[in-house]
Amino acid sequence: MDEDLKTIVKGKILQVADLPTLPTVLEELTSLMADPDASSEAIAKVISRDQVLSAKVLKMVNSPIYGFPGRISSIQHALVLLGFNVLRGIIISTSVFDMMVMSMKGLWEHSLGCATACNIIARRAGFEDPEEYAVAGLLHDLGKVVTAVQLPDLHDQIVSTVQSKEMTYFQAEKDVMGFGHDRINAWLARHWGLPPNIREAMARHHAPHLAEFYKPMSCVVHLGDFLVRLFEFGNSGDDQTAYLRPEALIELKFKMSDLDKVMDEMAEQFIEVSDVTF
C-alpha cells in the first residue's frame, strides 16, 4: 500500500476526535492537562458536568479491574486515587467503545479482560501504579475500534481476510492497509495527548521487545493480551493466541509458575468483570 493511502487512512482515523458522539468534556480535559496549574477540583468539575459520563467513569473505577470495588463515590475521589491519566484513559475508551457497543461487544470484553490481566500482572511484577497498566490494557485495541467506526469498508475487508487467508487480525490489517492497529494506536494516543508510557504500550503490545522507553509496560500489555486470548474472554477478532515473546517474560522476571498465579487470579476476577457493561 502506498504512502497516499496511508495518509488518507490516517486523516480519516484522526477525524474520530470530531465525532459528535464523543463527549466535549474530552477536549476540555486535554487542554486542562496542558495547564500545569489546573487543580484536581477543576478537572473533577469538568467531568462531573457530564452526568452520563461520570456515572460510567464511576462504574469503571469501582469495577474489580482497579481493585477498589464499590468504594469510590465521587469523581474527585477517583482522581486522587487513580490519577488523571487513568481517568482520561477510561473516558477515551468508554466514549469510543460507546459508538460500537453492540457490534463490538466481544472486543469490549477482550479489552476489559486485558485491563484486568494487566493490573494483576503489574502487581505481581511489583510495579508501582498498576492502575496505569490496566488503562494501557484497556486501550490496547482502540485502533481496531476506531478503524471500524471510521473506515467500515476497510474493517469489513480485514474481517473477511482473516477468514479467507487464515491470518491473524493483525496480519490481515497489514495485508489490507499496510499497517496494523499498533500504528493507529500511536496516532490516537498522540492525538489525545496520552502519556508516553501508555502510548508506547499501546503501540508496542505486539512487539514489546522493540519498546524503547517503557519496555515493562509494553511487556505487561503483551502478556495480558496473550493470556486473555488464552482464556477466550471476549473476542479480539481472532480465534487463536498471539505469539508470546519470551523476552516479555524475561523482562518481567516471570517464570511459568508466575503465569499460573496470574491465571488463577484472572479466573477469579473475570466472573466479576463480565458484569461491567454499559
Added chain:
Amino acid sequence: MQKIPIDLARSGMKLARPVVKEGGMTIMAEGMELTDSLIARLQNMKIDRITVQGHPVEMGGAGAGTKYAERMERMSVLFRRYGEDKWMVRVRDRMAQYFKIKAAAQEARQKAMESMETEPDEHGGSGENTMETEA
C-alpha cells in the same frame, strides 16, 4: 460458574457462590437449587446478581464461566499456527497442563458438592470450606 442478573435466574439453577447481603450475612448457601419462590424472595431482598453453576445464560461471548476441561481442549486450536515453533509448543503444553490440573480440581469439587446434596443437612454452611479445595 457464571454471574447473572436475578431477572435471568430460573428454577433449577444451582448457586455456585453463597448469596451474601450487604453487611456480610449469608442468605443462601453455595450449592442450593433455586426455585421460583426462592428467586422471588431474592428479588424482594433487592439482590440483583447471583453466581450460578455452569454457564446457563448466553450473554455474548463472555468466557468467564467456561469449564477448564473445555479450555484444555481448545489449546490445539488456539496454538494451531505455532505447531513448528519450539518455544510456543512449550508454552502450549505448559498451559494445557495448567488447565488439566484445574479441570481435575473442578471435577473433584463438583463431585464433593453433589455428595453434599444427598445428605439431609439443609443448613448447608457458608460454602467457604468447599471453596478452599480449588486452591
